[in-house]
Structure formats: C-alpha cells, structure tokens
Amino acid sequence: MNKILIILTIVLFTLQFEGLYSQAADTTTAVRIVTRLDAPDELLFELRLQRLNTNWQRWANGSFLFEFNDSTLIIDSAKYSLEFISRDGMIGNTTSDPNFINYTINTKVLPGRFSVNMRGPDVYVSALEVPIIDAQTDDTLTTYSILGTFRIKKKDKKPFILTNNDTTNNFRLFWKRPTGYYQASSFKTDVDVELFNKADYYKADDNVELYQPLSNALTVFYDDDTPKPKTVLRFIDATYEGAKKISVQWVTRSEAFVKGWAIYRGSAPFGKFNIDKVEFNDLVASFLVNPTDTRLLGLGTVPVGKAYFYSYDSTNIERGANYCYEIRYVDFNDNIIEIPNAKVCVNIPNSVLTFAKAYPNPMERQTQVSYNLEDDALVTIKLYDMNGKLAKIIQENVYVKKGQHIFDLELPEFSALGLYDLLINADPVDDKTIERSFSVLKLQVIR
Numbered sequence: 347m348n349k350i351l352i353i354l355t356i357v358l359f360t361l362q363f364e365g366l367y368s369q370a371a372d373t374t375t376a377v378r379i380v381t382r383l384d385a386p387d388e389l390l391f392e393l394r395l396q397r398l399n400t401n402w403q404r405w406a407n408g409s410f411l412f413e414f415n416d417s418t419l420i421i422d423s424a425k426y427s428l429e430f431i432s433r434d435g436m437i438g439n440t441t442s443d444p445n446f447i448n449y450t451i452n453t454k455v456l457p458g459r460f461s462v463n464m465r466g467p468d469v470y471v472s473a474l475e476v477p478i479i480d481a482q483t484d485d486t487l488t489t490y491s492i493l494g495t496f497r498i499k500k501k502d503k504k505p506f507i508l509t510n511n512d513t514t515n516n517f518r519l520f521w522k523r524p525t526g527y528y529q530a531s532s533f534k535t536d537v538d539v540e541l542f543n544k545a546d547y548y549k550a551d552d553n554v555e556l557y558q559p560l561s562n563a564l565t566v567f568y569d570d571d572t573p574k575p576k577t578v579l580r581f582i583d584a585t586y587e588g589a590k591k592i593s594v595q596w597v598t599r600s601e602a603f604v605k606g607w608a609i610y611r612g613s614a615p616f617g618k619f620n621i622d623k624v625e626f627n628d629l630v631a632s633f634l635v636n637p638t639d640t641r642l643l644g645l646g647t648v649p650v651g652k653a654y655f656y657s658y659d660s661t662n663i664e665r666g667a668n669y670c671y672e673i674r675y676v677d678f679n680d681n682i683i684e685i686p687n688a689k690v691c692v693n694i695p696n697s698v699l700t701f702a703k704a705y706p707n708p709m710e711r712q713t714q715v716s717y718n719l720e721d722d723a724l725v726t727i728k729l730y731d732m733n734g735k736l737a738k739i740i741q742e743n744v745y746v747k748k749g750q751h752i753f754d755l756e757l758p759e760f761s762a763l764g765l766y767d768l769l770i771n772a773d774p775v776d777d778k779t780i781e782r783s784f785s786v787l788k789l790q791v792i793r
Contacts, residue, residue: 374401375531375556375565378490379412380572381519382647383603386505386678389498391519391570392435393462394490397476401563402533404473405466406553407449408493409530411522412460415569419506423455427499430462435492443491448472451494459522464493466534469551473534505679518570525567531556533563575602575647577675577685584671584692588722588748589775591658592692594630596673598651604644606633606676609656614668614691621689626672630659633676644675666696695720699772699783704755708790711761715768716752717785723748723772729755729789730767737766745775755789763791 376396384390391412395405413421430451448467453460466473476491498519500506507517522528532553539548548554556565578599585593594609610626629635633642641656663669670691674682701718719725727740740755755768768787 374399374563375533376568377408377410377493377529377531377565378568379519379521379570381517381570382575383506383517383678384497384646387500387503389506389517389519390431390495391498392495393493395476395493396490397478398481400478402535402554402556403475403478404470404534404536405476406473406532406534407466408462408464408532410462410464411456411528412462412519413458413522415518415520421455421458421460425501426455426460427501428453428455428460428462429497429499431495431497433492433494435495443474445472445474449474453496459528460498460519462494462496466553470534470536520569521567526557529557529565529567531565575649576600577602577604577683578651579673579685579688580651582671582673582688582690584669584690586692586694586721586748587658588719590663590665590694590721592663592669592671592694593655593657594659594671594673594690595653595655596688597653598645600649600651601645601675602647603677604646604675605678605680606637606644607642607654608632608634608674608676608682609642609659610672610674611659612670612672614670619668621670621691624670624689624691626670626689628661630661630671631656634680663694665694668693697783698723698774699770699785701750702770702785702787704768704787704789707787708792710791710793711759712754712756713789714752715755715770715787716750717770718750719746719748719772721748722746722775724775726769726771726773727753728769728771729757730769731762732765734767737761743773746772757791761791763793765790 374397376398378394378396379391380394381389381391393410397403430453433446445467450465452463455461474491479489532555535548535550535552535554537550539554540546554563556563558564579596580599581595581597583595585595587593609630609632611628611630612624612626614621614624631639631642633639633644636642641654645652668691670689672684673688674684677683698719698721699717700720702715703717704713704715706713723746724743725746726742726744728736728742729738729740731737738757740753766789768789769784770787771784
C-alpha cells in the first residue's frame with residue numbers, strides 16, 4: 347500500500363513540472379526592430395520593447411546584433427557607421443521616463459554585423475519601467491516603449507538601393523541569426539528570487555536574463571514586418587486665385603522616399619474631356635530646380651502625410667482655357683516618380699463681373715447690393731439719377747478680389763422719388779485680352 351502511494355506522488359509531481367515547462371510559450375518580452383531609409387545613404391532603425399505579462403516590471407540591459415536583409419551587402423567599419431540618435435521614435439516621441447538617463451548606450455560596426463549594447467543602472471528603482479501590454483485588448487503593433495533610434499550611414503555616400511519607387515522591395519535591417527545566440531535582454535529584480543527549475547538564485551537588484559524557457563522568462567525578437575511604405579495621395583486640387591494666377595494644393599496620406607515634389611502642367615479644351623489624355627509637358631516647379639523651396643520639400647519615408655500648397659503658377663495663363671496639373675515626387679536618387687490619382691484641372695474664367703442684384707428694390711432710402719467677380723478687378727460703382735446726372739460715387743478704381751461682395755447703399759434723406767441707375771464697372775487687372783464688364787441695376791425710390 348505504501349509503495350502505491352509513493353508511485354502516485356511521483357506521477358503527480360511529474361505532471362506539475364511538465365505543466366510549468368509548457369508555460370515557456372507564454373512570452374514575457376517582445377523586441378521589435380523597425381527601419382526606414384531616411385536618406386539615400388542613411389538607414390534609421392528603432393528598437394521597440396514590449397512587456398506582455400507580470401513576470402517582470404523594470405528592464406535592465408540588452409545586447410543586440412543586426413544584419414541587412416540583403417546578403418550582398420558586406421558589413422564592416424570601413425563601409426558603415428552606426429550612431430545612437432535619441433530615445434525619440436521615428437513616428438513620435440515615446441513616453442518620457444527620467445530613468446532612461448541612467449543607461450549607457452554603445453554602438454559598434456563589427457565584421458558582418460552591427461552591435462548595440464545598452465547597460466542600465468545597478469539598482470532596481472533606477473531602472474526603466476516598462477508598462478504591461480494586454481495582448482487581448484491592446485494593439486501590439488502600436489503599443490510599445492522605445493529603447494532608442496539609431497542611424498546607419500554609408501561612408502561612400504552611395505545609395506543603399508538604386509530605385510526608390512513603390513515597386514521596389516523594401517530595404518530593411520534584420521536581427522542577426524541565431525537570435526538565441528546573438529541577442530540578450532535582462533530585467534531587474536526587486537526581491538530575492540530562486541528559479542525553481544533552473545537552480546539559480548538572484549538577490550534584489552540583480553539582472554535576470556529574459557531568455558530562460560524553464561522559468562517562463564522568454565524574449566522573442568521580431569524582424570521588421572511593418573507594411574511596405576508607399577507614397578499615397580489623399581487629396582489634390584487647383585484653385586484659380588484671380589489675376590491669372592493658379593494655386594495647387596495636395597495632401598499626402600503617407601510618403602516613401604520622397605525627397606521633394608515636381609509640378610507639371612498641361613492644357614485641355616473647354617468642356618468635357620478625358621484628363622488621362624492630357625499631356626503634361628510644362629514643368630511649373632521642381633525640387634530639383636529649386637531645392638531651397640520649402641513648398642516642394644518632401645518628408646522622406648513616413649507613415650503620416652503632409653498638406654502642401656504651391657502658389658502661384660502665372661506663366662502664360664490664358665482666359666477661357668482649362669489647365670491641368672500633375673504632382674510627381676522626386677526620390678532620393680533624383681528620379682521623377684508618377685503616383686496614382688495625382689491630376690486635377692481648373693478653368694480660367696472668360697468674364698469678370700457675372701452677377702449683380704439689389705434688395706430690397708423698390709426701396710425707400712436703403713438697399714443692399716451684392717455682386718460677384720470671377721476674377722480680381724478694378725471696380726468702380728456710381729449712382730446716376732433719372733436725368734443721367736451723377737448722384738453719388740460709391741467707389742472708384744478700387745482693387746477687389748474675386749468672389750462675392752456685398753455693400754449697403756443709402757441715399758440722401760431728401761432724394762427725389764423715381765428711378766436711379768447703379769453702374770458697377772469691373773476692369774480686369776493687368777489683362778488687356780478681354781473688355782471691361784459692367785452691370786446696370788435699375789433702382790426705384792418710393793415713399
């Protein structure tokens with residue numbers, strides 16, 4: 347009977363131990379690397395740290411090694427440099443933690459690999475506290491702590507890749523393989539710990555390696571699996587601003603390898619036409635021609651966009667014509683790259699004054715006059731009585747911008763009853779190609 351009890355006890359203990367061992371899949375830490383080409387010869391990468399359960403709280407140190415996803419590039423210190431930039435992320439600043447100043451960061455370029463070593467403080471309370479992430483409710487791709495952003499430069503200044511358009515395979519940095527051999531990461535303990543199945547004993551303030559499957563402490567190193575960057579246009583428009591000037595506006599949703607922008611123009615017949623049939627042969631503006639023009643400066647490679655405004659195109663604009671514009675970007679190697687849905691057209695008006703009205707009419711002494719200009723004009727407004735005599739000058743040769751305009755007209759107290767003519771005359775600004783336009787409003791004064 348005693349023998350049976352002993353056997354059962356051994357079996358139960360074995361099952362309990364196997365249960366602990368199987369928990370190794372319950373990851374405690376994830377370290378991700380995210381890269382982007384910031385310039386033709388510069389590669390930025392960001393280290394993101396995630397704590398996925400309660401086994402630890404403060405991160406102690408790490409030693410990380412990286413290689414290119416392109417095996418044809420040979421890594422050595424004669425060809426590349428590696429530097430720590432800051433703890434700010436490539437997309438936005440990380441959550442501030444004053445304890446990060448307690449860390450020493452060293453970077454090296456070694457034969458066949460890049461090395462980053464991050465050494466933390468000696469005591470637990472001075473170490474970096476990492477918020478826990480709930481994999482069931484939090485987005486594990488966007489919730490993380492940033493360990494730092496680093497820059498790799500090519501010393502010969504040559505680009506990493508020859509073509510930067512959206513069809514190019516994305517250039518990235520990978521973890522050096524095997525990760526279990528090359529990579530290391532540790533947390534700081536605040537109490538004395540004895541790892542039951544490792545026969546290890548740690549005192550408070552010791553560093554505990556985060557790669558011990560038997561103690562349910564494990565780090566997984568993820569390669570850069572972020573979506574491939576693309577240059578995506580959200581919005582484009584062209585506006586006739588008046589005085590034969592056109593502005594072009596566009597908004598990007600994201601940008602990839604955008605060094606700057608170029609604007610091309612084509613013309614189209616009045617009425618309906620196919621914008622895809624328009625030939626964009628006239629270069630309006632280009633970052634290659636004017637690299638100091640901040641209106642044409644791109645963002646490089648970022649997952650967020652920007653609103654651009656270029657004003658004005660005023661070269662050889664003719665009235666009564668449609669002008670179409672296409673936006674293209676200049677990549678890191680000065681190639682001009684077309685993007686989808688980057689075309690827009692605008693019509694130049696053939697007339698200036700297109701609408702005029704007075705209300706109320708008939709009136710006693712006061713009325714409100716509104717008129718619309720399709721273009722900037724020098725506007726003269728005069729009031730004449732029924733005999734053709736000038737009764738009042740409202741304004742004379744005043745520069746007025748295109749758009750709708752409203753003013754109040756008040757007659758003298760003892761004005762005669764009857765009909766008056768309100769003459770609104772609009773002369774196009776600096777444009778002799780069209781005649782002046784005018785409108786005569788018949789106003790009736792009653793008592």
